[in-house]
Amino acid sequence: MEWRLISNTKAEVADLYALPATVARARILRRYIPVLRNTADTIIIQRVAKKGVLAGSEVVVDREEAEKKGIEIAVRPKGGRKGARSAETISLQELMLKAKDKFTSEESQPDETAALIYTSGTTGNPKGAMLTHENFLAECEATSDIITTTEGDKFTTLVPFFHIYGLAIGLVVSLFRGCGTVLFPQYSPRQFLKRTGEERISILIAIPTQYHHLLLASKRRTITQSPLKYCISGAAPMPVMVIEAFKEIFGVDIIEGYGLTETTAAVAVNPQERTKPGSVGIPVKGVQIRIGDNQGNELPPHQAGEVLVKGKVVMKGYYNLPEETQGVLRDGWLCTGDIGYQDDEGYLYITDRKKDIIIKGGFNISPAEIEELLCSHPKVKEAAVVGQKEKEGREEAIKAFVVPVEGEEVTTVELIRYCRMRLASNKIPDAVELREDLPKSATGKVLKKELRQGYKDRRVIERE
Amino acid sequence: MNLGRLVEERAKEYPKKAALIYEGKAISFEELNKNVNRLANGLKGLGIERGDRVAIMLPNTPEFVYSFFACQKLGAIAVPFNTMYKGGEILHILKDCGAKAIITLNSAVPLINEIKPDLPRLQYIITTGERSLTFADPESTVFLQGVLSKGIFKDLDDAYKGIGEALVQGLQELGLQGVWYKHRGSLRIGEKKLGGFYFSEIKDIYILNMICFLAPFDPSDLFSVIWVPPEVKDKVLEPLTSIQEELGRRPSDEEFKEAILGALEKELGIQLKEGTLTRDEKSSYKKYKAVAKRK
Incomplete structure (x- = not known):
């Protein structure tokens, strides 16, 4: 059988769409208009003459920037109902179009699971936290004193809805309050600042790195008449500096909260008028927090131990993992795995993750303490410290990963000397590695597991 | 509630x-x-x-x-x-x-x-959602596309298998070792992606789209088109490789064409004859191109 071959080695990027679309159309028309010449099955081979991007119609591309870099842009038009679609898939739009707009809801009970949100541990696979209808609604109640709204308020969340913070606070709380939400499936800080004014966004939900990017994009000019009333930050610790700089430029407070996937987002929030820097605040309405020792006994103020949480926001358990669930849920108290303490007024301070603690010479060593010290070095931008097993022993060595400030040069010897002068001898890193950046999650948390020995990239597919 | x-x-x-x-x-x-x-x-x-x-x-x-x-x-x-x-x-x-x-x-x-x-x-x-992004670069990418009657294949799995086998054969012909793909998957060497192919469908037609990396792909282009937070840049793309990285040299257009098309002919039992668009096709081609280039 003979097929047609079309070679186009000096293609424009638009050809990547136009050529196969043309041939396909002719093939379909032929069925209805018999006088059209029969075209054979066709193979097209293409190479472009210039750099280019073929973008789906919903992708917001920065044409200005692309032009600067000499990148040609073409848009793949909306397929529509009659367009080509991925083989053997169902179109959501078509599914909706054919369906009635009335539906009688199932009478889900408060303790039925509404969502499974997968969360990673230090090792092993992510576990599915079972969050119930009651969990989400309890989070709405718990934050009612903090996320105060009036009828005209508009929310926006730069945090993805697949993250519990984006989902529970950004989506469910805004809906619960009857407020509108401006959606940004994809954003750039510059574009977002523009839209904030246009859309009159009054409440912003974001994570520390996003606030940092917004600050950079504002070029440190004071933004007058920003419609923002206040902002919420969560998912990772917020540097006090960013809060202060943000207040100076945008004239609004960033309220910092603390929570976990297992607690349907926030369990503690720094109250707007009585903020304590360095603290993640006091428990939200209906949530109890206490600090426990290894046996689960409650510790007095200022003593560090594991943070325990109780309340209606605490998950039902991990999906299909009764043992893991029992390991973290005891008499309604969730063992968070975070290490911290409370002051006399009940303000919570998070100092470490339990899973991050390094055991060396029989002592518990806090990576956070070493990281903080390294970051205080003027040439250091970021640091992450992990424990590494020594050969055949249980003894751990301390390894520091350091990102220098851009344009600065720093040596590992210099950094170790810096630590030696300021830390107890057993806390001095055994090795320092300089890096351009640290691996981070979508919410900007340093992924320490990727820095540990023997880390395996879980994204890859294995060949059997 | x-x-x-x-x-x-x-x-x-x-x-x-x-x-x-x-x-x-x-x-x-x-x-x-x-x-x-x-x-x-x-x-x-x-x-x-x-x-x-x-x-x-x-x-x-x-x-x-x-x-x-x-x-x-x-x-x-x-x-x-x-x-x-x-x-x-x-x-x-x-x-x-x-x-x-x-x-x-x-x-x-x-x-x-x-x-x-x-x-x-x-x-x-x-x-x-229409949120795909395809990057094309004269040095690093080549595209193989097809407009094929569904009837050529038994079913979609058969289509993936037929084309997948041909692509693996063709790449081997170029001297690449250990190219594999899984089911309807990407073409890989080890764990790294060398290219991908997938089928769309419209009525009784399959549309094949295949991309292959000839030389290393520079992801900085991507970040000048869409804004990606710097801290997650390495998470946006899968680990990639290219023919040049695997083979030590970049094949010429002719070499690539000959190897891949030869394998297609053999695997599918067809003959490919160089041709152009018909007159009817040419007029709609202009229209499609204008739509894609509209700002």
Whole structure:
């Protein structure tokens, strides 16, 4: 059988769409208009003459920037109902179009699971936290004193809805309050600042790195008449500096909260008028927090131990993992795995993750303490410290990963000397590695597991 | 009270008020409720029931919101997860929760296709959104496309197998060792991706799209077109490789063409004859091109 071959080695990027679309159309028309010449099955081979991007119609591309870099842009038009679609898939739009707009809801009970949100541990696979209808609604109640709204308020969340913070606070709380939400499936800080004014966004939900990017994009000019009333930050610790700089430029407070996937987002929030820097605040309405020792006994103020949480926001358990669930849920108290303490007024301070603690010479060593010290070095931008097993022993060595400030040069010897002068001898890193950046999650948390020995990239597919 | 009921109540309280604002357009609470109902009916029609898990792999679009609350009205369990996840990560979640359906972007379909055979409980891939990004570079990319009658193949699996085998053969011909693909998956060497191919369908036609990396792809181009937070840049792309990296040299156009097309001819038992567009095709070609180039 003979097929047609079309070679186009000096293609424009638009050809990547136009050529196969043309041939396909002719093939379909032929069925209805018999006088059209029969075209054979066709193979097209293409190479472009210039750099280019073929973008789906919903992708917001920065044409200005692309032009600067000499990148040609073409848009793949909306397929529509009659367009080509991925083989053997169902179109959501078509599914909706054919369906009635009335539906009688199932009478889900408060303790039925509404969502499974997968969360990673230090090792092993992510576990599915079972969050119930009651969990989400309890989070709405718990934050009612903090996320105060009036009828005209508009929310926006730069945090993805697949993250519990984006989902529970950004989506469910805004809906619960009857407020509108401006959606940004994809954003750039510059574009977002523009839209904030246009859309009159009054409440912003974001994570520390996003606030940092917004600050950079504002070029440190004071933004007058920003419609923002206040902002919420969560998912990772917020540097006090960013809060202060943000207040100076945008004239609004960033309220910092603390929570976990297992607690349907926030369990503690720094109250707007009585903020304590360095603290993640006091428990939200209906949530109890206490600090426990290894046996689960409650510790007095200022003593560090594991943070325990109780309340209606605490998950039902991990999906299909009764043992893991029992390991973290005891008499309604969730063992968070975070290490911290409370002051006399009940303000919570998070100092470490339990899973991050390094055991060396029989002592518990806090990576956070070493990281903080390294970051205080003027040439250091970021640091992450992990424990590494020594050969055949249980003894751990301390390894520091350091990102220098851009344009600065720093040596590992210099950094170790810096630590030696300021830390107890057993806390001095055994090795320092300089890096351009640290691996981070979508919410900007340093992924320490990727820095540990023997880390395996879980994204890859294995060949059997 | 439950989350399904919450949408209904807000629709009654604030029917005309904007619930979602997307690309400058407002969707009122009443419309939101109706759209959620439509999708709930649609999913019910597919057999999604109370307690079933429905995975949602979408950015913050109205469709995410419809999907999440449609699950709530059905009493189904929504399983939203990171849109940046790749193969092994997605596989674990879908397997662990035993999702019956996944709602995702068109552009994520190849990722799901690759792992689908390991997911016997996954019955439906529901897609939305035109959010694909294809990068073309004179040095590093080459594209093989096809417009083929469905009848050439027994079924879609047969199409993937026929084309997949031919591509592996052709790449071997060029001297590449250990090229493999899994089911409807990407072409890989070791764990790294060398290229990908997938089929779209329209009526009785399959449209094949294949990209192959001839030389290393510079991802900085990507970041000048869309803004990506610097700290997640390395998570946007799968680990990639290219013929040049594997072979130590970049093949010429002629060499690549000869190897790949030769393998296609052999594997499919066809003959390829160099041709051009017909007169009828030429006029519609201009139209399609103008649409794609419109600003």
